[in-house]
Amino acid sequence: MAECLQLAYHGWRAKDKGFNATLTTDFDASLKPLKVVPQDLSRVLLNLLTNAFYAVAAKSKQAGADYRPEVSVHTRRTENAVEIQVRDNGNGIAAAVRDKIFQPFFTTKPTGEGTGLGLSLSYDIITKGHGGSMRVDSEEGQYTQFTTSLPVMKKASVV
Incomplete structure (x- = not known):
């Protein structure tokens, strides 16, 4: 997960040399490997x-010097799943x-900047x-958060 975050961030910076964002992570250390x-x-x-970096970069161009772009990734275990949250403070x-x-x-991107396939394929x-x-989950002008939930197989109990 951390590798994907770094790859996406540096890929974005390669396109836009002046781009910077705060990256925050909170990875649940107790997670066990998943079958994926x-x-x-x-x-x-x-x-x-990449969508998150697009969002904060777009907001950076219009929000002014006080805006601090931030992208965060969090993981956590629920009773039956592992959740991965990707959040940005874009538009x-x-x-x-x-x-x-x-x-x-x-x-939602301008013509030529998106195919409209990334989220549908991800879904x-x-x-x-x-x-x-x-x-x-999103609030216009404030943030967008995608939550991906992957099921955890429970071991069968022996009777």
Whole structure:
């Protein structure tokens, strides 16, 4: 996870030399390995992180010197799942389009800057490929947070 964060961040900085953001992490140290397709999970994380960097970079251009871009990644174990949260303090997603963002070819980016496939493919990887879920929480002008939930298989009890 940390590798994906660094890869996405430095990839963004390679495109925009003046870009900087605060990166925060809170990884649950008690997490056990999950049965996932690592390349698929990396693809999802890179997509979410690249979108987060896009959001904070866009807000940086319009918000002024007081704005401090921040992207955070948190993991935690719930009773039946492992949750991964990717949050940014960018412009957020308008409520009117939030229900559409996982649809193929839907994008909020200007023409030529997004295909509208990243989130739909990520959603399919998590839901269809791994039996998990993905949701978005956002407040316009404040933040966007994607929460990916991956199920944890419980061991069968012996009777």
